[in-house]
Amino acid sequence: MPASTSRPTIGRPSIGRRSLLGYVGTAAVGTAVGVGAGVTGARALDDTASPGADSTTAPTGLGRTISPWGRHQPGVAAHPGAVTELVSLDLHARHHRAGDRDLLGRLLRVWTSDIEALTQGKGTPGDTAPWLASADADLSVTVGFGPRLFAGAWDLPAPAGFAEVPAMTHDRLEKSWSGGDLVLVVSGREGSTVGHAVRRLVADARPFAQLRWRQSGSWNPYDPQGRPITGRNLFGQVDGSGNPQPGTDLFDQTVWISDGVWQGGTTLVVRRIRMDLPTWDELTRSEQEGSMGRDLATGAPLTGGRELDDVVLSARDGGRFVVAPLSHVRRSHPSTNGGRRIFRKAANYEVSTGSEMEAGLLFQSYQRDLSDQFVPIQRMLDEGDELNEWTTAVGSAEFAVLPGFARGEWLGQGVLDG
Ligand code: HEM
Numbered sequence: 001m002p003a004s005t006s007r008p009t010i011g012r013p014s015i016g017r018r019s020l021l022g023y024v025g026t027a028a029v030g031t032a033v034g035v036g037a038g039v040t041g042a043r044a045l046d047d048t049a050s051p052g053a054d055s056t057t058a059p060t061g062l063g064r065t066i067s068p069w070g071r072h073q074p075g076v077a078a079h080p081g082a083v084t085e086l087v088s089l090d091l092h093a094r095h096h097r098a099g100d101r102d103l104l105g106r107l108l109r110v111w112t113s114d115i116e117a118l119t120q121g122k123g124t125p126g127d128t129a130p131w132l133a134s135a136d137a138d139l140s141v142t143v144g145f146g147p148r149l150f151a152g153a154w155d156l157p158a159p160a161g162f163a164e165v166p167a168m169t170h171d172r173l174e175k176s177w178s179g180g181d182l183v184l185v186v187s188g189r190e191g192s193t194v195g196h197a198v199r200r201l202v203a204d205a206r207p208f209a210q211l212r213w214r215q216s217g218s219w220n221p222y223d224p225q226g227r228p229i230t231g232r233n234l235f236g237q238v239d240g241s242g243n244p245q246p247g248t249d250l251f252d253q254t255v256w257i258s259d260g261v262w263q264g265g266t267t268l269v270v271r272r273i274r275m276d277l278p279t280w281d282e283l284t285r286s287e288q289e290g291s292m293g294r295d296l297a298t299g300a301p302l303t304g305g306r307e308l309d310d311v312v313l314s315a316r317d318g319g320r321f322v323v324a325p326l327s328h329v330r331r332s333h334p335s336t337n338g339g340r341r342i343f344r345k346a347a348n349y350e351v352s353t354g355s356e357m358e359a360g361l362l363f364q365s366y367q368r369d370l371s372d373q374f375v376p377i378q379r380m381l382d383e384g385d386e387l388n389e390w391t392t393a394v395g396s397a398e399f400a401v402l403p404g405f406a407r408g409e410w411l412g413q414g415v416l417d418g
Contacts, residue, residue, distance in 0.1 A: 062226065063136040063189045068119045070404040071264045072256060073411075075140030076343075076366055077246035079228050081187030082138075083194045084347040085216045086270055086362055087202065088146070088180030088397055089209040099153025101416050107208040108143075112410040114201055115141045124200045132196035139193055141201065142185040143411055144268055144399030149181060157418055159262040159400050161369035165269055168382040170392060177272045177395025180212045185268070185364070191216070213395070215272060217347025217362040230299060230307065234275055234348050234359050235390075237292060238299025241307050242329065243343055254341045254373070255366050257403075261418030264403030267370040269378075272349075272395030274360040280390045291386035293329035301329070328387045337377050342367045360391070370398060 066074050095103055114124045119139045123130020150158035167173075184201055188194040194216075202211055219231045233239040244251040255266050280288070289295060293302055293311055301311035303322050311329050313336075315322040323330050334341050347362040367373035381388070402412045 063138050065121070065135050066119060066138060066140050068115050068141070068405075069407050072266075072404045073140075073142045073401060074404070075142035075185055075187055076255065076266060076401065077251070078138075078140050078187070080219045080221045080231060080240075080345055080347075081140070081194070082189050082221060083191045083216065083218055084185065084187040084345075084362065085194055085198050085214060086347075086364075087184040087186065087198055087214045088212040088270075089182045089184070089202070089205055090212045091148075091181045091209045095208060096148065096152060096154070099155065101154070101156075103208065104149075104154075105410075105412070105416050107205055108412040108416070109410045110204050111141075111143060111201060112405060114197075114204055115143075115411070118197045118200065124204065126203075127200055129196065132192055134193045137188045137190070137193040139186070139188040139197060141197060142183075142187075142268075142401060144183040144185075144401040145412075145415075146179065146181040146183065146397065146399050150400075156415060157261055159257050159260075159265065159267055159369075161371035161373075162267055162398070162400050163371050165370070165375060165378065165396055165398055168378060168393065170382055170388050171396065172392050172394055173396055174394050177213055177215065179397050180399070182209060183268065183270070183397070183399040183401075215349065215362055215395070217349040219347050231346075233346060233361055234277060234350070235280055235288070236296055237294065238296075238307060239346055239361075240344060241294070241299050242310070242333070244341055250341070251343065253368075255343050255368060257368050261414050262400065262403065265415075266366050266368060266401045267374075268399045268401050269363075269365040269367075269370060269374050270395070270397045270399070271363040271365075271393045272360065273363050274358060274392045274394050276390045276392075277359050290324055291327060291389075293323040293327035324386070326384045326386045328381070328385050331380050331385045332377055337380055340373050340377055342373050342377060360394075366401070 066078055068074065091104075117124050118133055118141065121133050121135030121137065123133050127133070145156070147162070147164050148154070149156050150162065182205075184198065186194050186197050186201070188197070198214070221228060221231050223229045230238050230240045244254045257263055257265050257267075283291075285296060289302060294300060295302060299307040301309055301323070303312040303315040311323050311333065313321070313323055313330055313333060321330075330336060343366040345364040345366070347364075348359075349362055350357065350359045352358070365374050402415060405411050405413065
């Protein structure tokens with residue numbers, strides 16, 4: 001489907017695996033620059049290139065306008081923004097008692113028009129600082145429903161397999177970072193635009209819902225030349241290489257719900273994972289690489305090749321597996337998990353209260369079926385992953401991500417009517 005229609009689909013990658021998919025796949029609107037023009041050929045694969053960067057790609061770090069319209073909410077498959085805010089809200093208790101779908105529909109209609117305005121650089125009704133809205137800000141807003149909306153008086157139809165993530169032995173969950181009835185994933189190229197969007201969306205939800213938690217993090221999605229790259233977590237690892245690539249059948253099968261009223265939607269697990277940077281820093285480089293199974297500098301598998309190459313789990317060196325039995329990539333790899341996959345996104349966080357520091361990853365996992373994909377992989381990691389030594393989940397929440405909407409429709413319309 002041409003990118004100029006109001007119901008774009010995520011296109012097949014014709015310009016290298018990672019290049020620009022978040023943009024060519026979502027119709028550019030407003031003043032978007034035609035970055036796709038003239039971009040051809042395979043991505044650069046020399047070892048000196050930044051992980052994930054495509055040297056044939058024109059600079060893209062300048063920011064685009066991501067169309068809010070489409071079969072899917074565009075933020076899921078879009079290249080990660082430099083700033084991401086995850087916001088969870090709780091519907092007021094009286095609304096839960098009533099289970100009033102019309103009321104929920106009112107909130108979703110308000111959010112729909114807010115999202116349409118904000119992503120195109122316009123203020124929202126009643127906005128006291130519309131100048132903070134900015135087009136070409138890579139802004140996307142993704143909305144989802146928490147578990148309580150599929151119970152009690154609401155009784156909305158849930159996506160298949162949607163359930164709360166069961167407790168894991170390594171979890172140290174804090175209520176203040178867990179749960180919620182509604183999620184907003186707001187992502188963009190810089191914090192002021194993203195923060196403004198969050199403020200407007202939360203303010204407009206006030207008659208219906210109040211803030212439960214808000215977490216913000218950053219990512220490094222472009223190299224210094226402005227080319228899209230995979231990005232690194234705070235351990236310094238290239239993080240995201242093994243993901244199914246947006247625009248491929250594998251991605252579609254992994255992520256999108258393909259039937260019923262949730263068709264075009266997905267599910268999201270958010271985990272706030274604390275990372276113990278001081279003890280990680282005490283390891284040698286080869287210990288760090290061994291616990292992961294990938295090279296720190298390039299992100300390539302320890303079995304050789306380049307960043308986006310798959311690991312060869314059978315490879316041995318003197319009788320021992322090159323990719324250690326309890327390394328993170330072996331334990332999370334599809335072949336260790338009955339072919340199960342997830343699509344991960346992440347944002348790094350570092351917060352301090354006085355001299356107390358906390359750092360970690362705002363981990364996001366998208367999958368069609370939460371119980372059949374995320375949970376078994378998470379269990380496999382809980383039961384044996386070297387990384388558990390330095391990582392601890394302190395927050396957890398799950399949401400059913402609504403299908404996208406076309407111009408003239410509103411977010412969640414099909415689900416509420418269904
Ligand atoms: C702070 C915690 C975590 C860190 C630092 C981390 C880091 C990484 C890194 C560096 C890779 C290799 C590059 C890549 O393929 O992206 C990776 C792969 C992967 N991780 Fe994690 N991860 C964390 C938590 C998790 C969790 C909670 C899950 C799922 C429950 C998970 C699932 C996966 C999967 C499925 C892969 C791809 C394996 C493959 O196909 O090769 N990770 N992770």
